[in-house]
Amino acid sequence: MSDTHAESVAFVRTEPVPSAPPPFQATGPVKWIRENLFANVPNTILTLVALYAIYVVLSAILPWIVNGIWNTDSLAECREILQGATGACFSVLTERWHQLLFGFTYPSELYWRPTLAFVLLFFAAAPVLFFDLPRKLLIFTALYPFIAYYLIWGGTIWVPIFALLGFAGGYLTYARFVTQSFAKGFFGGIAAAFLIWTLAGYITPLLAAENPAMAAVPSRDMGGFMLNMMLGVICVSLSLPIGIALALGRQSSMPLIKLVCVVFIEFVRGVPLITLLFVASVVLAYFFPPEASIDLILRVIIMITMFSSAYIAEVIRGGLAALPKGQYEAADSLGLDYPQAMRLIILPQALKISIPGIVNVAVGLFKDTTLVSVISMFDLVGMIRGPILASTEWNGVYWELFMFAALLFFVVCYGISQYSQWLERRLATDHR
Numbered sequence: 001m002s003d004t005h006a007e008s009v010a011f012v013r014t015e016p017v018p019s020a021p022p023p024f025q026a027t028g029p030v031k032w033i034r035e036n037l038f039a040n041v042p043n044t045i046l047t048l049v050a051l052y053a054i055y056v057v058l059s060a061i062l063p064w065i066v067n068g069i070w071n072t073d074s075l076a077e078c079r080e081i082l083q084g085a086t087g088a089c090f091s092v093l094t095e096r097w098h099q100l101l102f103g104f105t106y107p108s109e110l111y112w113r114p115t116l117a118f119v120l121l122f123f124a125a126a127p128v129l130f131f132d133l134p135r136k137l138l139i140f141t142a143l144y145p146f147i148a149y150y151l152i153w154g155g156t157i158w159v160p161i162f163a164l165l166g167f168a169g170g171y172l173t174y175a176r177f178v179t180q181s182f183a184k185g186f187f188g189g190i191a192a193a194f195l196i197w198t199l200a201g202y203i204t205p206l207l208a209a210e211n212p213a214m215a216a217v218p219s220r221d222m223g224g225f226m227l228n229m230m231l232g233v234i235c236v237s238l239s240l241p242i243g244i245a246l247a248l249g250r251q252s253s254m255p256l257i258k259l260v261c262v263v264f265i266e267f268v269r270g271v272p273l274i275t276l277l278f279v280a281s282v283v284l285a286y287f288f289p290p291e292a293s294i295d296l297i298l299r300v301i302i303m304i305t306m307f308s309s310a311y312i313a314e315v316i317r318g319g320l321a322a323l324p325k326g327q328y329e330a331a332d333s334l335g336l337d338y339p340q341a342m343r344l345i346i347l348p349q350a351l352k353i354s355i356p357g358i359v360n361v362a363v364g365l366f367k368d369t370t371l372v373s374v375i376s377m378f379d380l381v382g383m384i385r386g387p388i389l390a391s392t393e394w395n396g397v398y399w400e401l402f403m404f405a406a407l408l409f410f411v412v413c414y415g416i417s418q419y420s421q422w423l424e425r426r427l428a429t430d431h432r
Contacts, residue, residue, distance in 0.1 A: 127140075154216045296375075
């Protein structure tokens with residue numbers, strides 16, 4: 001009877017059963033490969049075709065890179081060492097790296113100056129790009145353009161000092177009168193800045209020393225990738241605020257301002273950049289006083305900035321148009337005037353929407369800086385096509401040089417793209 005009773009009592013487990021590991025095919029790399037590469041027959045076929053294409057490309061490129069020569073003085077010596085074998089002649093990079101980065105005539109003993117300016121660029125851009133950093137760092141960001149100018153161009157220190165004083169005077173005047181009227185503060189600030197700069201034109205020659213601490217380097221001596229970086233950073237930095245102003249002007253209720261902005265945007269967007277560069281090289285000098293000697297780099301910066309500003313203006317206008325009308329009505333209900341509504345409510349949302357388009361314009365602009373080679377400016381591409389390939393030692397080296405140029409541009413453009421994606425995720429307010 002005891003046996004029968006024991007069989008009728010159910011067993012109750014006193015502790016949970018330990019979890020079994022998932023099947024090997026349902027986790028880790030195997031799961032990813034199965035779901036993404038071999039999910040069905042068409043995907044399997046495409047994967048095999050892609051793997052074969054990658055194999056063909058790598059089998060041709062890797063031996064060329066691995067067998068590369070780095071320590072010769074000419075292409076002829078490279079070919080003599082290779083003796084018909086597959087291999088690149090990277091010696092052109094090790095011998096001419098300074099020309100590729102700094103140009104043909106920039107003094108070699110002064111390479112530390114643009115290098116230092118490039119390093120300081122990251123510290124100056126960090127408070128703007130990463131807004132979690134202390135806002136006090138923006139002081140260095142505001143001073144950086146003048147420091148970079150003094151490092152790269154050199155000469156008398158009074159030029160960047162008076163330029164800084166002009167901006168400071170303009171800002172103080174704007175802050176003083178903007179409480180009365182935005183127009184009074186805006187135009188008063190511009191007038192104060194131009195007054196200081198005009199006086200500086202007469203005072204600077206009197207204060208300039210004959211032997212300045214920083215040796216002056218003329219713009220014609222600048223080239224290489226340094227020139228591309230200068231044009232890209234300066235033009236993108238200037239075109240963003242100008243593009244915002246043009247976008248707001250195009251939506252203005254004032255007919256004259258709207259007409260000027262519309263004509264400017266449509267005209268610039270309808271003209272190729274290379275045409276504007278020829279205008280900067282040949283025609284733009286005629287618009288300045290006869291005694292004025294306007295630097296070619298300055299003229300190119302003006303034209304590239306105008307070109308990119310028009311495109312950024314259209315991108316931002318799309319962001320403004322994407323905002324619902326209720327945002328504008330909300331600003332009116334809070335009693336905000338037009339500048340306050342744009343600064344606090346409208347523009348932050350419009351700029352967030354416009355991030356992909358702005359980054360697209362910035363990346364395209366940076367790559368388009370290579371077009372300055374057509375007006376005899378020796379940027380990175382101009383150095384390759386000009387002094388380097390024209391030399392008897394390296395005449396015939398193409399792939400190595402242009403792959404190096406492509407690598408430099410890829411690193412910069414990929415970094416900009418990754419930052420924009422991080423910024424979009426950081427500013428995302430929707431929950432999906």
